[in-house]
Amino acid sequence: MVLILSQSLMAHARGAPETFADLAEAISPSVVNITTSTTVAGRTGPQGIVPEGSPFEDFFREFQDRQGPGDRQPRRSSALGSGFVISEDGFIVTNNHVIEGADEIEIEFFEGMTLPAQLIGTDPNTDIALLKVEADKPLKFVSFGDSDKSRVGDWVMAMGNPLGQGFSVSAGIVSARNRALSGTYDDYIQTDAAINRGNSGGPLFNMDGEVIGVNTAILSPNGGSIGIGFSMASNVVTKVVDQLKEFGETRRGWLGVRIQDVTPDVAEALGLDKAEGALVSDVPDGPAKDGGMLAGDVIVSFDGVDVVDTRQLVRVVANTQVGKTVRVVVNREGKTETLKITLGRREEAEGAVPASMSGDDLEQEAPSSLEIMGLTLSPLTEDLRGELQLDESTKGLAVVGVDETTEAFEKGLRQGDVITEASQSQVLTLDDLQARIDEAREAGRKSILLLVRRGGDPRFVALTLDESE
Structure with a gap:
């Protein structure tokens, strides 16, 4: 009796559900399958198969001629993915790579209804896309939760269309937080809930039925789930979705500096107590230069948020409203200074060229090496x-x-x-x-x-x- 009671208390403390059925039943109507259709140009000859002038060129041309003219006509290619409804008037979130290049997008709902979708906007940097459907009645939808409150070990549930098999549920735990794969704004939740091809764009739920992530990628040697899946954190997604809904594009804040992490040896060389902050290596023309920032400054606080490293600073700046004037605290030659900087827009500055180094033209006679x-x-x-x-x-x-x-x-x-x-x-x-x-x-x-x-x-x-x- 004591052993049974002890095990029961442990299960309750871990939040282990007796079943996922009630949760799955409540949120399934808001999860959708996405089918895209793309026109692919037909083949016109052996180009790209063998080099021009190759003795095999005639052989491949004869082979293609035997296939018939139909193979040289444009053809349709389909792809599958997942998504979820976030409002009763038909806004749907999915991955950018699910719908990228699509001519037509069709949404299949859990109840069997299908509707064409309009693309509202995309953000390749976070692999998020926003779609819109027009329905005769209000649609069932799910809400975003606070991904920052998710803890390693929490139960989660993924839903989607894995391998084109239709609506499917898998469950697991949060394996890790704040993972980065390759993007500047990456903030992934790692989970062992089974995620496979076709799950892309589907939601990752907490046990309250809130979306805390968008299933985006898997790490696998064979293309199938081995229990290492990645979902873009909802606190990143919500900001992107709000901007796509309002502007049809993202509008990220831009500080205008080149930065690098403060390593322990850099901290020692600068006389800093801790290896934290973002070291400014260059200040091209832009908001930071206008606000008085200098190369060699160490950014320790941005808009009231303590800066731990460069990755965190990039995300915080990007999530700050364009045109906002913020206080940036820097360590400059051992002293703390506060700068007021009005942020620009990142997307408008993507092609900016850093300012060249200016200096004295003094030339002196000196040792050769x-x-x-x-x-x-x-x-x-x-x-x-x-x-x-x-x-x-x-x-x-x-x-x-x-x-x-x-x-x-x-x-x-x-x-x-x-x-x-x-x-x-x-x-x-x-x-x-x-x-x-x-x-x-x-x-x-x-x-x-x-x-x-x-x-x-x-x-x-x-x-x-x-x-x-």
Whole structure:
């Protein structure tokens, strides 16, 4: 009796349901199957099969001729996916890859009704699409839940159209949170609820019947479910859906900086207590530059939210309203400063080219090279600029050699790189660099922070100072 009672209490504490049937019955009418139809151009010849002029060209042409003219006509291709209704007036959420390139989209409801759908908008960055159907009566729909409240170990249920088999339910738990696959704005819930091809775009429910994720991808060596599925978190999806509904497109906030994570060695070089925040490596023309931000600043807070790393900052900025003026707290040379920055729109700035490095035109006579920290460095001369294909605005020290046994090589420095700053101060000569190294040693630093540019792209690298140098 004691053992049975103990097991019962444990099951209740874990929230283990006796059955998923009641939940499945309540929310099934809001889950839909999606069929898309696309026109595919017919084959016109052996092009792409064998090279032009190949002795096999005539053979393949004869083979295609025997297939008949029908095979050279445009044909229809179909694909299957899943989705769910989010409003009684017919808005439906699915994955962008489910409907991408489709000429026609047809929605099949749980009760058997089918309706054509209109594409409202898509967001390839989060793989979300918003559709709309016109129905004679209000449709049953489901609501979004707060994905941030989901905990690893919580029960979840997935619904959709796996492998084209029709409406299907699978259950599991939240295996992990905040997963990133390949996208800038990724925030996936990992689950072991079975997700297969055809489940894409379907909902992932919590036990309250709220959608906490949109089933998007699986990790599998054979294309089938092995218990590693990914659902885009609802707190990302809702913001995208709201914008698609209002504008037909996304409108993400844009700060206008290049950033990198603050690693422990970078934090030590900057004299920071913790390896947190986002280190600004470049500030092209844009909102941040207008607001006074500088390369070398460490962003520690954005609009009242503490910044942990670059991935978090990108998501927070993107989710902030375009045109909003926000307070950005930065650590600049050991002191805290608050900047007011009015955000631009990310989509309008996608093609922006970073501002070139500006600097003093001072040219001095100096040693031709210096070997330090595994690097062989040389001041930029006209000949060296031409050899490295650098423009006149580039100032700094050229890396003309890297010892492959050193930390510098391990951290990615290569011949042709240009060091433009050391300890957040511009370096134009070898003496400038030596002075910054001496200052770092006198301050008790174990490493020095270098700003390195390669092909115009900047990044900070912290190198350990050798006391023998």
